[in-house]
Amino acid sequence: MESANRDIKREINEKLHDQVLRGALGRFAEAYPTARAKAYENVEDVEALREQFRQLKIDTVNNIEAVADEFEASVTKRGGKVFRAKDGDAVKQYLIDLCKKANVKRIVKSKSMASEEIHLNHALEEAGLHVKETDLGEWIISLAGHKPSHMVMPAIHLNKEQIAEYFSKELQQEIPTDIPFMVQAARKALRTEFLQADMGISGANFGIAENGAIGLVTNEGNARLVTTLPRVHVVIIGYEKLIPKIQDAAPILRMLPRNATGQRMTSYMTMTTGQTPVMVKQDGKWVEQPKELHVILIDNGRLKAAKDPKFKEIYNCVRCASCLNVCPVYTIVGGHVYGHIYAGGIGAILTAFLHSMGDFEKINELCIGCRKCVSICPGKMNIPGLIEELRAQSVKENGLPFGVKAVFENVLANRKVFHTLLRLAAIGQKPFQSGKVIRHLPLFLAGLAKDRSLPAVADVPFRDRVHKINRKISNPKKRVAFFSGCNIDFIFPETGESVYKVLHDLNMEVVFPEDQSCCGKPVLGMGDRETAKRIAKKNIEAFEQTNADIYLAACPTCTETWHETYVELLHDEPEWKVRVEKIAHKFREFSQFVSEEYAKAGRLNKVAGGTKVTYHDSCHMKRGLNIYEEPRQLLEAAKGYDFVEMKDCDKCCGMAGAFGVKYAELSMPILKQKIQNIKDSGADVIAVGCPACMMQIQGGLDKQLPNVKIKHVAEILAENI
Amino acid sequence: MKKVCDNWQAAFPAGKVSPEFWAAFEENAKNAGAEIFKVKTAAEAKDIVANLAKFTNAKKVVAVDSALQASANINEELKELGITVYNDATDIAEHAESADIGISTVEFAIGESGSLCMDGYAFESRLVTMLPPIHIAFVNSNAVVAGINEAFEIISKVYDNGYVSFITGPSRTADIERVLTIGVHGPSRLVIIAVDEAINGGVN
Known part of the structure; x- marks a missing residue:
């Protein structure tokens, strides 16, 4: 199910002008980092905790079938029924059949992203069932007919005036825009739903193989009522939520609330397993009976991901949504632009697996690769890395857009052509230039660079200045080969001159291999691994001839590309692997290298x-x-x-x-x-x-x-x- | 009343359950919005419950009995105030929804998060904590663990079947404009009464 003809740019523009959304998200983004840090103040070693959890999830996904079997056996042994659903349709059919068999008419739900993922409510309503979301935010968006815009705060895009209107309509009375009053009105309306419901449907924050228990965290208390009051309980749980032992829940509970909302614990944490007792009124008398329990283990792309050496990492996600809370793009546009149910960078990845690759392609560029999310994710997921990997897979299968492909393969992969074009740009931009910035960068960037100043391409690139600034150093301490990268070469050659001056002052000899070109990161960022490989090899050839002690860049992106990306790109070409590793080991970033040298010299x-x-x-x-x-x-x-x-x-x-x-x-x-x-x-x-x-x-x-x-x-x- | 475990104290790991974690618990529970009273004896606890019932003009109370409650004679005290107290399972099922106060006893407290750990195997033991607008929870003030890890060390020993939960402050939401609002689906007040004296084999 791919949403065709989406105009992402138009949607983004709408969101940028949505003052409600910008206000709420802005305030939240502002407050979140402090709240999170405060919540972690009494955790001795957060890094160790994250690592412990990551390891636990890696071990679990590597044995996912065995863990799922044990979970199923544990639930079954305690009187529950387990249904393994391969996709959303299977879940819907099972539930509709079950409702018929168990004479269920009314259903209350506590939040379950897995059920959102498969659009469950719609199917149940079509089958004539009365279904109510009970999480306040979920209830609000169900009244509004919206999708959640955040995994933890689904209605963050609405203000109280809008919500009061939805409430007034649903409750058929005038609801004022007083938030505590609105909450009480919701409590009353939904309490009736809880008390009358035949079935409760919940998600799960974790499922324990050891005893079949599922765990739920909520602040409102709705999950407790959903799992307690109705005579039938259905759990919809994804494979990625399984953990082997009861004690494995501890690291999840130590991080999920802290990361999600900056709380040390949510108001309620509920674990339930087996047929717990439930009391129902029969002929005016209360009778106790064992609760009917059904656990639906949903696949919907998850088992395929578990077998993928890279993408099994999505099992590390606890759905805390902290990656959204720190994402510079999400905090501006909100969740709806991401189209499907899961928003943000993690949403892009989950969408690819749980929905369709086509939808991923429309939103993947919204990840800017800043890695702020990686630094706080409880499962230490490399979200930007996985997105880059998905882009690469997508390019491999579908190719690049024609124009981009032409530029990458014919221009960026060919240093001489690329550099000639940049030199021409220096001349061609003159009519558009005022001082050091231009309004439009010419050539292939034209049309993409509207409404903003970009720095002008330098009149004389760094490579043409090297011979003038280079000095002979007698008895040099070290021989340094300098990798300038495109920006220093063609936009900021003065920075390159400063690098030379600092290194000369440290009594180091500097060489500039003429055949060096772009590091290839922009190409890779678009998913074109093949062109990136060609660029990498040319740069390696250029640098291994220098016989240098140190290789150095004054750009962190170029440095990282040499350190990691080249090694990773060429890992299955043994000869090249050896060649690149030799350089990568001695490749240094400017400020780190110089600070070490300054420290030695007491400077x-x-x-x-x-x-x-x-x-x-x-x-x-x-x-x-x-x-x-x-x-x-x-x-x-x-x-x-x-x-x-x-x-x-x-x-x-x-x-x-x-x-x-x-x-x-x-x-x-x-x-x-x-x-x-x-x-x-x-x-x-x-x-x-x-x-x-x-x-x-x-x-x-x-x-x-x-x-x-x-x-x-x-x-x-x-x-x- | 059936429980997940009839003797949680037997599962307390030596040296890891101690009043030394009380201060952390108190701070975190208060930050989560809980009201806390720490008293030496069950008799003092009785006065607190009675006062609260008077101030809130309570008419109907649902309570699951425990050794701690029984020794304080709380039900009798409330009845003397003209309050109807229900403590039988079917009565609780019938009246929890319309009761003003629910009373229960929890197994232990957690310093790191300010949480109470509750054995909720019995249906009625859950209702008293969920449906009335005020929940009064008794805990022995010596039964405190440092953190969530230690809590799970205990839980993993006793938990095979049924229902175990943490309660941390009152029910809350921030789903409308991120404004913190208390009392959505659960109680709007969580009143914790911690009793120092050990009753019926409590931890010392």
Whole structure:
């Protein structure tokens, strides 16, 4: 079921102008990190806890069939029935048959994403059953006829005025926009539903193989009523929720509430197994009987994922939705743009597996790869990595769009053509250029770069400046081969000059292999692994001829590409694997390398100066390379500068490779927040370690904060030489 | 009344259940919105229940009996105040929905999260905690574990069949405009009465 003809760009624009949504999401995104951090204050070692849970889930998915068998046996032994459903249709048929057999007319549901995933309510209603969602947020969106826009807060996109209207209509009385009153009105209406229901349908936050228990966390208490009051209980649980032992629930319960809502525990945590007693009124008398229990284990793509060496990682997801709460894109557009039930980066992945690849393709570009989610995910899922992998699979199966394919294969994979075009761009852009920025980047980016300033392509690229700035070093300490990357080569050649100055000052010889080209990350970001491989091999050939002691880049993305991506790309080509590993082991990021050398030379003493400088952590630098202390040490020791921190220093600037250009309308609000934080810090200079961030932030400063200068860390160091 | 386990205390791991975790429990439970009274004796607990019933003008109470409650003579005290107390399973099933207060006793408390661990095997033991707007929970103040890990160490020893749950503060929602609102489907007040004295083999 693929939603055809979606116009994502139009939908995004609508959401950007939806003040209710922007307000609620903005406030939430603002408050969330502090609330989460506070909730974890009494957990001694959060990293160890995440690792313990990750390992538990890996071990479980590797044995998923055995764990599922044990779970089934445990439920069956205690009087429950287990039905293994291969897809949504199977679940619906089973339930409709069951309702007939057990004479069920009225159903209450507590939140179950798995049932949303298969659009269960609709099918049950069509079969003539009375079905009510009881989670307040789910009830609201069911009245509104909406899909959930967040896994934990499904109605976050609506305001109280809108909700009061839905309530008034449903309850057939005027409901004022007073939130406590509205909640009480919902309590009353739904209490009647609970008391009259024949069947309760719940999801499960976990299912324990050891004794067949399922666990549910809620704040409202609706899951307790759904599992207690009606005479029949149906659990719909995905395979990924299974854990082997009772004690394995502990790490989930220690992280799920803290990550989801910043609570140390939700109001209620309920575990139930077997045929618990239930009392029903028969002929005016209360009679106790064993509750009829059905557990539906739903596959719907999950077992296929379990067998995939990479995508089995989706079993690590506890559905806390914390990845959405920190996602720079989600917090601007909300969940509905993602189209299907599961939103955000994790939603893109789940959509591919549980829905269709076609739907994935429409939304996958909304992940900007900043990895903020990876740093807080309880299961340490590499969401951006999996999305990149899915893109690659999609490109392998369907190919790239024609224009992009032509550019990648004919331009980016051929250094000479690429560089010639960039040189032509330097001339061609002149009519559009004002100062150092241009309104439209010409050539293949044209049309994608509306409404924003982009830095101009430099008149003389770095590669043509090398011979002028290079110095002969007698008795050099080290021989360094410099990989400039496209941005330093063609946009910020001055940064490259500063790198040379700093390295020369450290008595190091620097070489620039002429045949180097783009690192290939943009190509890979679009899923084109084949072109990326060709680029990687050309760069490896260029660098292995240098006979250098150290290979170095002043760009975290290029550094990471050399460290990890090339090695991974070429892992099944033994000869190339050896060749790339030799270089990768000695490949260094500029600020980290220089801070080590400065430390050895006693040049890292803190100084106070007049110019205030703050630092922006690039996503790839902090979360990719784990480098964030070193650039600060360098800035604190830089003469003439006074280092200050700014708010959200490690939040993405919105550039994220091609994203910033292609989704300018989304990138802009992210950038605007960054510029505001720079302004609030009072800094005169914003220092960065990443040329791509430099490009993005410079564009924002140019328009909103022209008095603040942006400098690469290398430039600040070079000033003091 | 049937339970998941008739003797939870026997499953308490040595050295891991202690009043030293009380302070953490109290802080976290209060942060979750629970009201806490810590008393030395069951007799003092009785006064607190009686006062609460008077202040809230309660007419109907549903209570599942426990050693702790019985020793405090709470039901009798409430009846003297003119309050109807139901403590039989069928009566609870009939009246829990319209009762003003539900009273139960939990097995132990958890410092890390401010939670109470409840054995809810019996249908009526759940109703008293779910349906009335006020839930009064008795706990022995010495029966506190440090964290969720320790809680599961105990649970994993006794839990084979039935229903076990944590209660942490009152029922709450933030589903409308993220405004925290108390008392959705469950009680709007959770009153925890912690009693120091050990009753009927309680932990010391």
